[in-house]
Amino acid sequence: xxxxxxxxxxxxxxxxxxxxxxxxxxxxxxxxxxxxxxxxxxxxxxxxxxxxxxxxxxxxxxxxxxxxxxxxxxxxxxxxxxxxxxxxxxxxxxxxxxxxxxxxxxxxxxxxxxxxxxxxxxxxxxxxxxxxxxxxxxxxxxxxxxxxxxxxxx
Ligand code: RB5
Numbered sequence: 092x093x094x095x096x097x098x099x100x101x102x103x104x105x106x107x108x109x110x111x112x113x114x115x116x117x118x119x120x121x122x123x124x125x126x127x128x129x130x131x132x133x134x135x136x137x138x139x140x141x142x143x144x145x146x147x148x149x150x151x152x153x154x155x156x157x158x159x160x161x162x163x164x165x166x167x168x169x170x171x172x173x174x175x176x177x178x179x180x181x182x183x184x185x186x187x188x189x190x191x192x193x194x195x196x197x198x199x200x201x202x203x204x205x206x207x208x209x210x211x212x213x214x215x216x217x218x219x220x221x222x223x224x225x226x227x228x229x230x231x232x233x234x235x236x237x238x239x240x241x242x243x244x245x
Contacts, residue, residue, distance in 0.1 A: 095151035097123040097138035102157030105201040112210045139167035147171040154196035161200035168196045185212040189219035
């Protein structure tokens with residue numbers, strides 16, 4: 092899979108740790124910053140914008156976004172068509188974000204979970220399949236909400 096990843100200043104150390112793990116896998120990693128050696132603070136929507144856009148356009152299969160809480164990244168990423176970004180905080184929400192919600196962007200909070208736990212969540216998230224069935228019709232309804240609120244057909 093092609094995985095786009097981005098963070099703000101609060102998430103850059105965890106991003107580097109996650110990239111170290113991902114580089115041991117067969118996935119292609121697209122790192123959109125912020126650079127590990129950058130100084131000062133940056134605005135998380137700028138990084139959510141790039142990563143979510145890559146997923147929305149199909150240039151990346153999945154995205155991972157990291158900020159202090161994961162909240163801002165999640166809010167921003169979900170503004171993109173076809174993006175289902177999920178902020179997870181334990182094994183259960185991580186697994187469900189894939190199995191029931193088919194989340195294609197994972198949001199992590201660097202100030203709420205430690206590095207190893209974050210990588211554990213990434214492993215679960217990458218290895219859990221969407222369950223389809225009744226969950227598909229719910230995603231179809233989410234897509235309909237998206238189209239309606241973008242002023243498109245419905
Ligand atoms: C930056 O201080 C912080 O607001 C940001 O990383 C994130 O937690 C926003 O949701």
